[in-house]
């Protein structure tokens with residue numbers, strides 16, 4: 598009975614099959630993207646009014662992106678804004694050296710929450726509720742998500758109704774999960790024994 602020997606397998610054919618497998622088993626990770634505006638007044642992290650007569654309550658920007666802890670978040674924010682008429686206008690990095698909560702005043706913040714957005718002075722949220730989910734982004738950012746949930750954006754201030762300006766944000770969330778083998782890779786895995794067998798047969802025949 599004929600039994601193909603691996604020693605007779607044509608090495609180039611085997612290497613080509615393995616190379617094709619390597620190329621198809623590791624597709625590039627896909628990114629979710631968001632582009633939109635964050636307004637200093639309507640997207641303030643604080644729902645405390647700066648004065649009477651305000652007819653709206655701010656809320657955070659819902660990016661529509663659900664992130665998983667370990668995902669990479671990258672992006673930029675362009676534009677300027679200010680927390681009141683008596684304060685300096687800044688970009689999304691805010692007033693460096695002056696804080697509101699743990700972050701610079703007038704800075705762009707991100708928040709990851711699996712139970713809706715959290716703001717100071719809104720919905721019974723405590724400062725700890727807000728700060729456990731929120732982080733600094735600024736005008737250019739590249740960070741790893743520390744938790745899982747919906748990604749929100751906000752302007753950092755202590756009150757709303759006297760703020761002006763907005764920034765345009767463009768960001769991407771890249772998954773940290775290991776991609777599954779593609780259909781092509783799985784098909785090649787199934788064909789590999791057949792390819793090895795055929796190569797061995799041909800090698801044996803040519804050596805006679």
Ligand SMILES: [Ca+2]
Nearest residue numbers: 680754756757
């Ligand atoms: Ca303000």
